[in-house]
Amino acid sequence: MTLPTPLTIGVFDSGFGGLTVLRALLPLIPYAHYIYLGDTARLPYGSKSHETIARYAVSSAKFLHEQGVNLLVVACNTATALALEDIQSALPIPVIGVVEPGANAAFAASKATKNNRVIPSEAQSAESRDPRILPEAATISPKNHVLVLATAATVQSRAYTQALNALNLEACEKACPLLVPLVEEGWIDHPVTDEVLKIYLTEALAAAPAAQTLLLGCTHYPLLEPAIHRTLASIGHPLTIIDSAQATAQAVAAHPALAQRSELKTQSCLFYATDSVEKFQRLGSNFLGQPVSEVRLIDLGG
């Protein structure tokens, strides 16, 4: 599929977390228009049911399409896990979620760990592989567990388990409902957060003591990466950490649809939120890593 110019990439999340995906996209695809939608009036998706999440996600995606977006990134693990197919069915443009790229990056990391070398090109090839075909089962141990930290709804969906199993990896998913509130409280570097992480990680590792890879299955969690490294060191179980936000940005940059586009010479970002614009600007800059400039309020009827 050839994208019409100008390249306009929509990035959608229930709140601010997807800004970590946008943050990773900006240097990788510098010449594009970006339109970000945070469905903040209806967040968090993570504690809601499949039907409700699908309804919210499709209406949000349609809004972005109406704004002229010609490639959509579902930068929300919960919405990807529960509504990616609904969104893909509803829109006539490429729609990329965060689960598949995260699983592929975990595959590459596991393989690198197994063989004691990094093979980034194999992660790329895994991305376009038919997930029904198990890759190179002879060289990857089925006992190679990947720990996945995510919201309750993402875990219940078993989306990461399915994506990892398709790559001949075993998944151990752990719901971590307190991590998003802790990030939003600003307790990024805080003893309470370290204690909560210690509890969650100890429980997860008890179920998969041989795990060597940890996949951050929520776009809020990259902000906790230093705390997670610190906690893993304190419990004596270092793991390779895969950030699904970074992995997704790389998958978007490698998407075939982008290869045939006319290059823009500028970059622009426009932000929409369904709730308080002021709060979006204030909290969002922590996730984006730079000031969030223009934010427009949009009512999606929720």
Next chain:
Amino acid sequence: MTLPTPLTIGVFDSGFGGLTVLRALLPLIPYAHYIYLGDTARLPYGSKSHETIARYAVSSAKFLHEQGVNLLVVACNTATALALEDIQSALPIPVIGVVEPGANAAFAASKATKNNRVIPSEAQSAESRDPRILPEAATISPKNHVLVLATAATVQSRAYTQALNALNLEACEKACPLLVPLVEEGWIDHPVTDEVLKIYLTEALAAAPAAQTLLLGCTHYPLLEPAIHRTLASIGHPLTIIDSAQATAQAVAAHPALAQRSELKTQSCLFYATDSVEKFQRLGSNFLGQPVSEVRLIDLGG
């Protein structure tokens, strides 16, 4: 206003917390039909803007009125703080929120503390008092601070400050965004919750070291009352704890509209939720203190 029989009391909250108000109502008003609505698809209200909360709350209240409710309890601090007047304007029935009863109970407790005696009847009279008239300023010190723990949106609304100031009490409101997630994680009796409470209470007491009364300004917080007592003891600052859920149930029972009703001889409870019925039943029973039987799913278009 005379209520038509049968007496049907609507209880509305964004989620499960309002079930602590229903739990307090059931023994106080045993012969009534109760219809509870948890707007779980759009929770939590506490982190959203005034306009969004008012829109959600009015649509929820109208739904309950359509079900035949003839007295409505807004069993949600955030919705009361930000949307009570909107709901009262939208419905032709008595609408009672949780802020005013909580403030009145704090008034009675402060007075009892000052005079070293309990005067429950004065709390009742304070309830029907014109809030613009300051009560007995000569006997109540304006320096008698009341600590209020609540969600960010309730604190930002300053609803408790206004209600307590009208009773010649000073308020020190403290936003506690992690307490609802901790309750919903089930960490009611947990060292992490004690540590979070210690941080919040120490910060609140630093701003109001002379406080003698603590008002729980969120319907989730009664489940943390033992932990709050324990934490206050550990930091050497015991306080009289006022549970706004209990205070609200007493205000409903004392409402003039109920005095003229025909007595029912039975009690019934019907529950509606805007998201997962299964989750409502599972979590709700913790708040209600008994099994939540029939829950119906309702779509309010969010």
